[in-house]
Amino acid sequence: MRRFITHASARDRVIQIALVLAVAGVLGFFWSNASENLARRSITFGFGFLWQTAGFDIPFRILEWKVTDTYGRALWVSFLNTVLVSVLTIVTATLLGLALGIMRLSGNWLVRNISLALIELVRNTPQLIQIVFWYVAVLRTLPGPRQSIELATGVFLNIRGLFLPSFGLSVVGWSALWIALAALVLLPFVWRRRVGRLPLAPLLAAVPLAAAAVGYTAIESVDLPRLQGFNFRGGVVVPPELVALWAGLSIYAAAFIAEIVRGSIEGIGRGQYEAARAMALTPSQTLMLIILPQAIRIMIPPLTSQYLNLIKSSSLGAAIAYPELVQIFAGTVLNQSGRAIEVMTLVMVIFLIINLLMSAFMNWYNRKVALVER
DSSP: OHHHHHOHHHHHHHHHHHHHHHHHHHHHHHHHHHHHHHHHTTOOOOSGGGGSBOOOOOSSOSSOOOTTSBHHHHHHHHHHHHHHHHHHHHHHHHHHHHHHHHHHTOSOHHHHHHHHHHHHHHHTSOHHHHHHIIIIIIGGGSOOGGGOEEEETTEEEETTEEEEOEEEEOHHHHHHHHHHHHHHHHHHHHHHTTTTTSOHHHHHHHHHHHHHHHHHHTEEEEEOOEEETTEEESSEEEOHHHHHHHHHHHHHHHHHHHHHHHHHHHTSOHHHHHHHHHTTOOHHHIIIIIIHHHHHHHHHHHHHHHHHHHHHHGGGGGGGTOOSHHHIIIIIIHHHHOOHHHHHHHHHHHHHHHHHHHHHHHHHHHHHHSOOOO
16 A cells, blocks of 8 residues: 555556546536436437528628528538638737737837837727727718718728629639638748748738739629619628627737737847847848747747637627627527527537637647757
8 A cells, every 4th residue: 555655656547547537427417417407398409400491691601691591501601700700800910919019119209109008008998898899989980871981993881891892713813812822821931941041021922912913814703892772782791790890809919919029029138139230130130030030939829829819709799790600600590499508519619629720730830930959
């Protein structure tokens, strides 16, 4: 007995097995309790309802949707809406946070304090209030369709959203867009191996420009929005709910990302700046070629947490009727089908999978950029 107590490996193994059994017992108790309550109320558990007809409309969707489609199709459509706003907010918040973080370190008093004031204002007010502010106080005050603001040829802004031209692309055009997207994703990894030889910013700008040039030559048709009656027809409409959620989430997260950027840059040793000055590098070259590549290694872990929070915060779109996963599936579908346990289980599992994939990608990227000690 004394030998077992002093043997750390065997003792730890027994404790871990006991802990696993305890957790399994608790989960089994809850499962048994839920099964008894469902049986008492003559409620069955299953996901067969996903093949039932939905019978409602989804006002904004990426995929085609009809009221005769199933709940399963509604799950897929609302999932893509969640992914859309998550990707948009992650990209926008990262770029805006990077800009604000660099402004916080500016030698210009006005620029530095404008950034500080914006960060403190956003960080110290509730996120949901900011989203509602953008939706009610900004976008809902825009003029009606007949008094739309024409931002450019075929681009109109009014209370019902932003109306843009839609383009029909050939196979060549779509191929160019997919190649450009892949290049934008892979370029930073290629560039990291050639720091000091090729500037990253011009490369990232050249890729979409080249794709746009190829895509322009491959356009088969253009559908411009036009006013017919009391609304616009044709083109593509970006609803105000998407814009409000996009702006609210992006600006809120950008305030926290800005502090991450500032802290990461300040974590780089002063010797790096002195070495850059000795090489006659300009401040912008020092920042882009010397400081930021090193600061990224410090940014990745806290940025991962911000990205995960952004994905989960997309559920706040339900407050302004953006048709994302919670508003459509955990709202309308749950109310119509009455399958509360199944619906909430699916929503939680989907968010869990999305966040685990994002976390896995960020951890992989963190290992790629980390310094390997010898």
